[in-house]
Amino acid sequence: MYLLNHTIATGGIIHSEYIRPAxxxxxxxxxxGPPPPHQMPNDPQNQYAIDAFLKTGLDQVHPDVxxxxxxDPDGTAHSKGIGAELTLKSxxxxxxxxxxxxxTLRARGLLDRTNIFVxxxxxxxxxxxxxxxxxxALVDPFAKSMADGTKDIVVSEGAIYLxxxxxxxxxxxxxxxxxxxxxxxxxxxxxxxxxxxxxxxPGTLSFDVARWNHPRSGDILVSxxxxxxxxxxxxxxxxxDTGVAGHGTxxxxxxxxxxxxxxxDVREHAVSDVPTAxxxxxPTLLHLLGMTPAPTMTGRVMNEALRDGPxxxxxxxxxxxxxxxxPDGGYELSAHLSRVVGHTYLDFTEVKRAATPVR
Ligand SMILES: [Zn+2]
Numbered sequence: 252m253y254l255l256n257h258t259i260a261t262g263g264i265i266h267s268e269y270i271r272p273a274x275x276x277x278x279x280x281x282x283x284g285p286p287p288p289h290q291m292p293n294d295p296q297n298q299y300a301i302d303a304f305l306k307t308g309l310d311q312v313h314p315d316v317x318x319x320x321x322x323d324p325d326g327t328a329h330s331k332g333i334g335a336e337l338t339l340k341s342x343x344x345x346x347x348x349x350x351x352x353x354x355t356l357r358a359r360g361l362l363d364r365t366n367i368f369v370x371x372x373x374x375x376x377x378x379x380x381x382x383x384x385x386x387x388a389l390v391d392p393f394a395k396s397m398a399d400g401t402k403d404i405v406v407s408e409g410a411i412y413l414x415x416x417x418x419x420x421x422x423x424x425x426x427x428x429x430x431x432x433x434x435x436x437x438x439x440x441x442x443x444x445x446x447x448x449x450x451x452x453p454g455t456l457s458f459d460v461a462r463w464n465h466p467r468s469g470d471i472l473v474s475x476x477x478x479x480x481x482x483x484x485x486x487x488x489x490x491x492d493t494g495v496a497g498h499g500t501x502x503x504x505x506x507x508x509x510x511x512x513x514x515x516d517v518r519e520h521a522v523s524d525v526p527t528a529x530x531x532x533x534p535t536l537l538h539l540l541g542m543t544p545a546p547t548m549t550g551r552v553m554n555e556a557l558r559d560g561p562x563x564x565x566x567x568x569x570x571x572x573x574x575x576x577x578p579d580g581g582y583e584l585s586a587h588l589s590r591v592v593g594h595t596y597l598d599f600t601e602v603k604r605a606a607t608p609v610r
Pocket of ligand 1: 325326329497498
């Protein structure tokens with residue numbers, strides 16, 4: 252299997268900016284030429300990735316599994332917005348590119364032996380422009396100076412990290428300030444002792460709910476707030492993030508992504524509302540290859556999507572809501588979760604603020 256494994260001498264990674272292993276570079280250059288520059292829509296680089304599969308992968312490497320990253324429509328949607336003319340054009344070009352893959356596989360007699368999964372790593376929301384959430388500025392008053400004169404709080408995307416070590420009082424003070432800001436949505440902190448969905452700071456969810464509890468996580472994780480308002484193109488889903496459009500909040504519009512599959516092992520003309528996540532794709536691919544997913548894998552085999560799997564309607568799905576609130580009741584945060592055969596998925600979070608905190 253050559254899935255993202257650049258150490259396989261005959262296979263490897265062909266990306267528009269790098270090729271691994273280096274030995275693959277000459278072969279890729281002979282088959283593909285140099286990668287085209289980035290454009291908007293970025294169809295030339297997407298076509299380069301498709302050619303890398305069709306001309307070096309399919310002809311020379313014969314991989315069992317190919318992971319192909321098409322970097323548009325992401326870039327175009329970020330800068331032009333969801334439903335914008337160029338973003339729709341980008342989507343149509345990706346669709347045509349996938350059609351080209353299928354046509355080539357069909358012409359070589361490979362299509363009916365190939366399962367194709369098309370997914371995205373996130374959904375998309377319309378952002379608040381320049382007036383959105385400015386997390387670094389909100390947190391800055393709480394920063395202290397380190398010995399070298401730099402500030403001791405680092406803010407990166409929604410993560411807040413205190414470089415000078417654990418400081419429960421300051422973490423609580425930052426959270427309390429953020430809970431009062433309407434542009435702030437869900438707030439997550441380290442898991443409370445004894446488990447459960449609440450974090451160490453009252454009125455926050457545990458990192459575990461967002462699967463963010465790992466050795467390199469920060470002290471606080473913040474999501475911009477969201478609503479279901481429509482943008483000028485009529486597409487629902489807005490967040491208070493800055494910029495034109497993007498993703499990364501716990502809004503359902505950001506969390507829910509695309510998954511379309513077709514192939515000899517995949518159920519035909521079926522629509523499934525059984526929750527899945529990208530973490531389920533690797534175990535499903537292993538299952539299709541006749542291999543047992545390792546117990547360390549967090550995902551599940553999407554059996555209900557497969558022809559020999561259980562009927563979609565027969566899979567039990569439980570919906571669970573975990574709600575936490577500040578002691579004064581001014582900020583209430585709910586995590587909407589789905590459970591399927593022992594696996595839990597975060598569907599979205601929801602924040603309610605009392606106009607006047609209850610005392
Ligand atoms: Zn993006």
